Amino acid sequence: MADQTTQKAKSLRVIAPQLYKDIINAMTAKHNIHSYDIQATAIEKKDGLTIILRFGEEFAHTQEAFFTHETIKDRGEELNQFIQETADICKDVMVKDYFKMMKP
Numbered sequence: 001m002a003d004q005t006t007q008k009a010k011s012l013r014v015i016a017p018q019l020y021k022d023i024i025n026a027m028t029a030k031h032n033i034h035s036y037d038i039q040a041t042a043i044e045k046k047d048g049l050t051i052i053l054r055f056g057e058e059f060a061h062t063q064e065a066f067f068t069h070e071t072i073k074d075r076g077e078e079l080n081q082f083i084q085e086t087a088d089i090c091k092d093v094m095v096k097d098y099f100k101m102m103k104p
Contacts, residue, residue, distance in 0.1 A: 009041035009052050016042065016049065019072055023053075026080075027087045037094065048072065053086050056093040063089060 012020040020040055027033040039054040048068040055061050063086040067079050 007043050007045075009043050009050075012040035012042045012051065015044060016072065019049075019051075022075070023083055026083050027090070030084075031087045031091045033087055033090055033094070038090065051082070053090075055086075055090040057097045061089070061093050 012023070023040060024035045024038070027038065028035075033055075037055055039059050041052045041054075043050040043052070045066070048066055049072065050064060050066045052062060052064040055063075063082070065078075065082045067076070067082075070076075071079050
C-alpha cells in the first residue's frame, strides 16, 4: 500500500458516491452550484477521507478537510459546516470570475 502522503486523489464520485451526491445536492439547493462547477476528489486513508473540492476559473481554488469514516457516515456537523463554507466561498469566487470575464 502506498504511503498516505504519496497517495493520489481519486474522484469522490467513485470513492464515496453517496457523499458526492450529498455535497452536490447541498450546493445546488442553496447556492445553485452544479456538479460541473466543482471538482470533488478524495484521498483514502485508513481512518477516513481527505476531501478536496476545487472550483473557480480553471479550478484554481481549493478547499480540503479530513473527515473520519464515522463523521461521513453520520453526516457530522463539521462535515455540514465544511460543505456550507465551501459553497459560500465557491459562490463568491464564481461571481468574481463572472464579473472579471464581463469586464470590457
